[in-house]
Amino acid sequence: MDKRNFIKTLGALSVSPLISANQLSQIKLVSDDLPKIDNDSELWKTIRSHYTLKEDYINLESGYYNIIPNPILEHLIKHVKHVNVEGSYYMRNELKKNKNRVISELAELVGSTSDQIGITRNATESLDLVISGFPWKKGDEAIYAKQDYGTMKEMFEQISDRYGVVNKIVSVPNHPKNDEEIVSLYESQISEKTKLIMICHMINITGQILPVKKICKMAHSYGVDVMVDGAHCVGHFDFSIDDFNCDYYGSSLHKWLATPLGAGLLYINKNKINKIWPLLANGNTNKLDIKRLNHIGTHPVHTDLAISNSIDYIKWIGMKKKEKRMRFLQRYWSDKLRDVRNVIINTPEELNRSCGIGNIGLKNMSPSTMANTLFKKYKIFTVAIDYANVKGCRISPNVFTTTKELDHFIDAVKEMALT
Numbered sequence: 001m002d003k004r005n006f007i008k009t010l011g012a013l014s015v016s017p018l019i020s021a022n023q024l025s026q027i028k029l030v031s032d033d034l035p036k037i038d039n040d041s042e043l044w045k046t047i048r049s050h051y052t053l054k055e056d057y058i059n060l061e062s063g064y065y066n067i068i069p070n071p072i073l074e075h076l077i078k079h080v081k082h083v084n085v086e087g088s089y090y091m092r093n094e095l096k097k098n099k100n101r102v103i104s105e106l107a108e109l110v111g112s113t114s115d116q117i118g119i120t121r122n123a124t125e126s127l128d129l130v131i132s133g134f135p136w137k138k139g140d141e142a143i144y145a146k147q148d149y150g151t152m153k154e155m156f157e158q159i160s161d162r163y164g165v166v167n168k169i170v171s172v173p174n175h176p177k178n179d180e181e182i183v184s185l186y187e188s189q190i191s192e193k194t195k196l197i198m199i200c201h202m203i204n205i206t207g208q209i210l211p212v213k214k215i216c217k218m219a220h221s222y223g224v225d226v227m228v229d230g231a232h233c234v235g236h237f238d239f240s241i242d243d244f245n246c247d248y249y250g251s252s253l254h255k256w257l258a259t260p261l262g263a264g265l266l267y268i269n270k271n272k273i274n275k276i277w278p279l280l281a282n283g284n285t286n287k288l289d290i291k292r293l294n295h296i297g298t299h300p301v302h303t304d305l306a307i308s309n310s311i312d313y314i315k316w317i318g319m320k321k322k323e324k325r326m327r328f329l330q331r332y333w334s335d336k337l338r339d340v341r342n343v344i345i346n347t348p349e350e351l352n353r354s355c356g357i358g359n360i361g362l363k364n365m366s367p368s369t370m371a372n373t374l375f376k377k378y379k380i381f382t383v384a385i386d387y388a389n390v391k392g393c394r395i396s397p398n399v400f401t402t403t404k405e406l407d408h409f410i411d412a413v414k415e416m417a418l419t
């Protein structure tokens, strides 16, 4: 049964006082109700109208969590009602087949195959599952960067305390000269004892994109596995996990894919599935089945259904179109501020090294004062970053952001930098 018919059937199955059979039978794809728009400025205007945005500040902090556009939210609410009508019947009869369908849609979106993909609750779960489930032995070595995300670094510290693993920590420059500089930075720390390298696909505090494929190729030549933290990448820009040939990849879908909170992606290369211990044990003894690593107990299953709606929505926009827009928004403000006195852009200038996220600091102001002033004086919400050689505010606009809002941000920064 194709997705459209499946969803219609799913609607037709349900009768409840809360949501009538008639209403449910009308459940469609999100994109069924969205017009095809060729004109770009019309498209972004329409997309903005899909969001309920606060009027008292400009949100330039979508990096933590992407709020959901109303067309997806409406479908989520229907899914919550549907699962609530069906209860255990849904869990016993529908859950598995729906989850498998969503996994195959997700696999297609990220350029991989269903047998290597799982749905988790977030990037933390996906990545910490790999770090904690890796078959560590005393004296093994791991490599990661100062600029990596806190909870993964903390899991490596725990692994070090628990198994006697030695962690080697590099520092990724904010403005690398070329890919080779990054590759050799990681390579310089490899020894005969190195077992795993963790890298960010996109560093969350600066938006810098790392040369994942080249790092994997180098690491594999030493027999070292690579785990990629792609928390900010799925739904943000176009790429194929299979093309990277990495061993493990984790992402949060509630960031740039705009799914409901509590959705993540786990990728494990099929040759590595039997190597990892599960986070939560289950009865699946097939060492080659990724589902063995993906048991999470009873959870909000309506979220899984809404992932499908988010994928449909992003396909309606066009993944490449979204990537182009995100990069345009970042470059719109960063190019206008790059040469302003006292301004430091902490995001690389080369186009392929960044997308929608950027970081800007001021020589005459601390990051926290900058973020507070932006919020209190100019009604612009950002987040201050002050660690790992990055001093500034992370700026993460979204598909709903207008250039008028960015103009206000640019004027605000100029005023702060020059007075």
Ligand SMILES: Cc1ncc(COP(=O)(O)O)c(C=O)c1O
Pocket: 063, 064, 122, 123, 124, 125, 148, 149, 200, 202, 203, 204, 229, 231, 232, 252
């Ligand atoms: C680079 C990076 N990795 C991992 C995470 C963890 O994401 P989550 O809290 O959704 O698990 C984040 C969150 O911001 C992040 O920026």
